[in-house]
Amino acid sequence: MANRILVMNMGSTSTKLAVYEDEINIWTKNITHDKSAFKNFTHYTLQYDYRKAVVLEYLKSKNENLENFTAFVSRGGTIRPVSGGVFYISEQMIEDGLSGKYGDHPCNLSMKLAFELAVQYRAVALTVDPPVCDELCTEATYSGLPEIERMAVFHALNQRAIARRYCDEHNKNYTNLNLIVAHIGGGISVGAHQRGKIIDVNNALAGDGPFGLERSGSLPVGDLIKLCYSGKYTKEEMLHRVNGKGGVSAYIDESDGKVLENRILLGDEYTLEVVSAMAYQVAKEIGAIASVLNGEVDAILLTGGLAYWDRFTNMITKKIGFIADIYIYPGEDEMLSLANGAYRHINGIELAKKLLNF
Numbered sequence: 001m002a003n004r005i006l007v008m009n010m011g012s013t014s015t016k017l018a019v020y021e022d023e024i025n026i027w028t029k030n031i032t033h034d035k036s037a038f039k040n041f042t043h044y045t046l047q048y049d050y051r052k053a054v055v056l057e058y059l060k061s062k063n064e065n066l067e068n069f070t071a072f073v074s075r076g077g078t079i080r081p082v083s084g085g086v087f088y089i090s091e092q093m094i095e096d097g098l099s100g101k102y103g104d105h106p107c108n109l110s111m112k113l114a115f116e117l118a119v120q121y122r123a124v125a126l127t128v129d130p131p132v133c134d135e136l137c138t139e140a141t142y143s144g145l146p147e148i149e150r151m152a153v154f155h156a157l158n159q160r161a162i163a164r165r166y167c168d169e170h171n172k173n174y175t176n177l178n179l180i181v182a183h184i185g186g187g188i189s190v191g192a193h194q195r196g197k198i199i200d201v202n203n204a205l206a207g208d209g210p211f212g213l214e215r216s217g218s219l220p221v222g223d224l225i226k227l228c229y230s231g232k233y234t235k236e237e238m239l240h241r242v243n244g245k246g247g248v249s250a251y252i253d254e255s256d257g258k259v260l261e262n263r264i265l266l267g268d269e270y271t272l273e274v275v276s277a278m279a280y281q282v283a284k285e286i287g288a289i290a291s292v293l294n295g296e297v298d299a300i301l302l303t304g305g306l307a308y309w310d311r312f313t314n315m316i317t318k319k320i321g322f323i324a325d326i327y328i329y330p331g332e333d334e335m336l337s338l339a340n341g342a343y344r345h346i347n348g349i350e351l352a353k354k355l356l357n358f
Helices: 044-061 091-099 107-120 156-169 221-228 235-242 248-252 257-265 269-292 310-320 334-346
Strands: 004-010 014-021 024-032 069-074 086-088 124-128 142-145 178-184 188-194 197-201 299-304 326-330
Touching (some): 044 107, 086 334, 091 107, 107 124, 156 178, 156 197, 156 299, 188 269, 248 269, 257 269, 257 310
Antiparallel strands (some): 014 024, 086 124
């Protein structure tokens, strides 16, 4: 009998749901939330009851019996650094995510919901390749100030999934290759995958690297400090300015790639300049991360929402084609990756880990 798996992934304005029977997708739904529904919530954690009700109502409309599920799976939250793999969702993990200590993201809410449903219906709650994936080499953890340690906060789930997909398609072993994977979207992360481990990657949440559609990436430190003390912004406003209102949206108040392309086609030279600058920074980051692998790169993989945009990927590939062959995988395989991780655990192919062991 097939194992029924519910996958949940909560983002800033949407909730993605999917049901799998083992590795077969039964249905998928992307629920887009009206921003007005969140206007009275001063922090995303206060949205929990509302979003839980939306999820349960949709599952009811699909005639899903929650007692039939073997596993409830969520995209990993902003927890303490861990290695890659499949993890049991625990109370400690939820506490980490909701504390904000390691970053803020609504996926912490789906993690909490998965845990509660698993307890209620005597199933297992799992997550796969959490975003705070701690496989950095020692040198990569140095920031330049002893008070600040570099952390890997990035699109670990999709990066690893795309790396595995490339290997499957080319009949190669992930643990034998050196790959560069660039997730390009609202945030951008560029990772060095050395024989199955991601040994260096920029902090894509509110840290460093290229600017994206909504995140500022690296900034001149001195000028950033001055802006923080200028009196123009509160601490919370500055945090939101670099993560949510930074990057392209800070320059031209727009973060939709299709809208940006239409503006360029209509002759908007400033939009073209900003988009070109973003592509320039991505290419520059890929070139830098190639040095971590001593220039021994088997392939470069571009993925994420912006990988659908030919103009943007062409700008990048023109600058980095000398490093290695480039493969483009538009979109994200996150829901499938989460389901596959749960399938591997349920069928004894991969043991799930516990947060407190690390």
